Amino acid sequence: MRLVATGLLVVMALVYVASRAAEAHHPAFGYVRAFAEAAMVGGLADWFAVTALFRHPLGLPIPHTAIIPKNKDRIGDALASFLRQNFLIPSVVARRMRRLDLAGATGRFLAAPGPAADKASRLRLGASRLIADVVSALDAERLGGMVRSAVSQRLSAFNVAPVLGQALAAAIDRDRHVPILDNAIDWVGRTLVANEETIRAMISAKAGSVMRWTGLDETLANKILDGLYRLIEEVGEDPEHPLRDKAEEGLVDLARRLREDEGLQARVNAFKDEIIASPAVAAWLDGLWAQARAALLKGARDPDAAMAGRLGETLRQLGQTLQSEPRLARTINLFARRAAVGIAAAYGDGIVRLVSDTVRSWDAKTVTGRLEQAVGRDLQYIRVNGTLVGGMVGLLIHVVDVWL
Numbered sequence: 001m002r003l004v005a006t007g008l009l010v011v012m013a014l015v016y017v018a019s020r021a022a023e024a025h026h027p028a029f030g031y032v033r034a035f036a037e038a039a040m041v042g043g044l045a046d047w048f049a050v051t052a053l054f055r056h057p058l059g060l061p062i063p064h065t066a067i068i069p070k071n072k073d074r075i076g077d078a079l080a081s082f083l084r085q086n087f088l089i090p091s092v093v094a095r096r097m098r099r100l101d102l103a104g105a106t107g108r109f110l111a112a113p114g115p116a117a118d119k120a121s122r123l124r125l126g127a128s129r130l131i132a133d134v135v136s137a138l139d140a141e142r143l144g145g146m147v148r149s150a151v152s153q154r155l156s157a158f159n160v161a162p163v164l165g166q167a168l169a170a171a172i173d174r175d176r177h178v179p180i181l182d183n184a185i186d187w188v189g190r191t192l193v194a195n196e197e198t199i200r201a202m203i204s205a206k207a208g209s210v211m212r213w214t215g216l217d218e219t220l221a222n223k224i225l226d227g228l229y230r231l232i233e234e235v236g237e238d239p240e241h242p243l244r245d246k247a248e249e250g251l252v253d254l255a256r257r258l259r260e261d262e263g264l265q266a267r268v269n270a271f272k273d274e275i276i277a278s279p280a281v282a283a284w285l286d287g288l289w290a291q292a293r294a295a296l297l298k299g300a301r302d303p304d305a306a307m308a309g310r311l312g313e314t315l316r317q318l319g320q321t322l323q324s325e326p327r328l329a330r331t332i333n334l335f336a337r338r339a340a341v342g343i344a345a346a347y348g349d350g351i352v353r354l355v356s357d358t359v360r361s362w363d364a365k366t367v368t369g370r371l372e373q374a375v376g377r378d379l380q381y382i383r384v385n386g387t388l389v390g391g392m393v394g395l396l397i398h399v400v401d402v403w404l
Contacts, residue, residue, distance in 0.1 A: 005387070016037050039391030042394075054068055054368045055368065069364035104323060110316060111316050159269060168258065177251060
């Protein structure tokens with residue numbers, strides 16, 4: 001555009017020279033000369049005005065030129081003041097945020113079908129790549145140690161005994177302990193069968209030499225084992241057996257003690273701490289972190305696949321809920337408005353200083369270059385318009401001068 005504007009000015013100069021030479025041959029060339037002459041004046045005036053904004057015309061230190069380089073600090077302060085007064089005042093932020101339906105926008109974004117919503121898909125892809133890059137850049141071993149330490153601390157601080165007591169009491173109330181008792185009775189029976197020879201040897205050793213000599217130790221062992229087998233069978237088949245009642249009473253008492261007995265709670269928590277401190281649990285937590293990190297990276301690198309599964313369905317349902325529940329939307333919008341107002345109140349002055357100090361830190365050449373890149377094309381249009389408008393005004397003056 002600078003070449004166009006300058007070229008038009010050169011063309012007007014050539015037209016002026018040609019029309020001035022030809023004016024003696026025909027009066028009509030006077031109109032052309034008047035147009036070209038005024039166009040040159042208008043073009044040169046606007047060239048001077050546009051150039052004076054950014055630098056000294058022709059390098060001459062003419063007063064009130066190179067306006068932007070000389071006043072860059074004042075421009076930065078004015079821009080910062082404009083931001084502070086029009087954007088970062090809490091009342092202004094609150095008024096603007098009141099018109100913003102953040103919950104509705106979030107709901108529409110989450111409920112978007114993915115591939116069909118190009119903008120949502122691009123935003124999700126960009127965010128996913130950023131998350132993947134951040135997670136990949138972090139030290140996996142150190143971060144895993146931090147996660148393991150945090151989980152271990154939370155587990156150590158958790159009083160597990162009352163929870164176990166409540167869970168056991170709830171299971172007893174709903175007869176969910178019965179399968180446990182049945183399995184325990186079955187385990188006792190199988191253990192007795194598997195160790196029958198050992199039990200016989202123990203009875204024989206305790207029976208004495210007389211009973212072993214007469215063979216009564218074998219009879220005694222048979223009687224004891226038969227009684228135990230019969231007892232286990234009766235307890236397993238009879239839901240109302242007294243031993244079952246005793247076992248249930250013991251479980252009820254255990255549930256109560258887990259909730260109320262501080263000594264038992266201390267022993268349970270000490271046992272829990274020993275388990276947490278064991279290398280096996282540490283290795284298990286490391287494995288969980290490795291699996292979670294791999295799943296996070298996989299989902300971040302392929303967001304469309306992640307959004308196609310349960311996570312995607314959950315997010316879509318959340319988006320639909322945000323659009324269909326006015327109370328929830330109002331709560332979220334109110335929270336966002338208060339957060340934005342709080343940020344403006346707490347950090348508004350810091351943002352203003354950042355803008356002002358940033359502009360002050362730029363050298364004059366940088367400021368001039370950036371502003372000229374932003375508005376230079378429009379300023380060159382001003383030169384073109386000035387050339388043409390000046391020519392029209394000159395032509396009008398010449399017409400009035402000739403005809404009046």
